[in-house]
Amino acid sequence: MEKVPEYCRVEDALGILVGKWKPVILLYLLQEGTKRFSELKRSMPGITQRMLTKQLRELEDEDIIERVVYPQVPPKVEYSISEYGRSLEPILEAMHEWGSKHTLHKMEKQNQKSM
Amino acid sequence: MEKVPEYCRVEDALGILVGKWKPVILLYLLQEGTKRFSELKRSMPGITQRMLTKQLRELEDEDIIERVVYPQVPPKVEYSISEYGRSLEPILEAMHEWGSKHTLHKMEKQNQKSM
DNA sequence: CAGGATCCCGAAGGATACTG
């Protein structure tokens, strides 16, 4: 087998999903389509403007989402999943599903302890 | 749609994969089966003992890997993917594959810039 | 409205030394 660390490309995908709000943003845009900055912000209680901006920029830099600016006052900016970004959908869904089961798994484990 | 942040379980799966060496460890154990601590260490140039131990413990705590200690001198400890941990395999492979393609994607993008 | 600029903190991770 090839040397492992060089061979493993999991982290290249991981790097895109990692970020406290990225999975949420992606799942939201995948399901709801195009959204404005303020809509995104409203849908994610607790996120700050700075954080939302940062996460969106990083996703945009990786070509996962698209950003459209409407030159008007007040400003209007829309975000959506790019064609390329859609290729991540199966992975996100698989993780979402696995995560749901794992949450149950941990709860059962917790219950055993307290018996 | 339900409130997004509460609904999204992607991070529950993500939390297990995140850690500088976890994907590498998992991919290695998935492909090579059972390995000793020293074998793992040798296969991952750059990792420190402390880090390897930490990542293994965290994966063990999530029931993803199994740890078997042979009470002998010198010590012998073997690690392997658990039955439960195998359920992560499709996700890891999907991410590995996506990551490979994304690496190419970024290279092409880079070339365009320098033209 | 959609951000950029600063300041700050805690957790992740590296280096090194010691041990049953």
Place this chain on the structure above:
DNA sequence: CAGTATCCTTCGGGATCCTG
């Protein structure tokens, strides 16, 4: 061999304030 224990650095992320 397979770990702990300590110390130190880096960086993601929160809070707050300012602006075209």
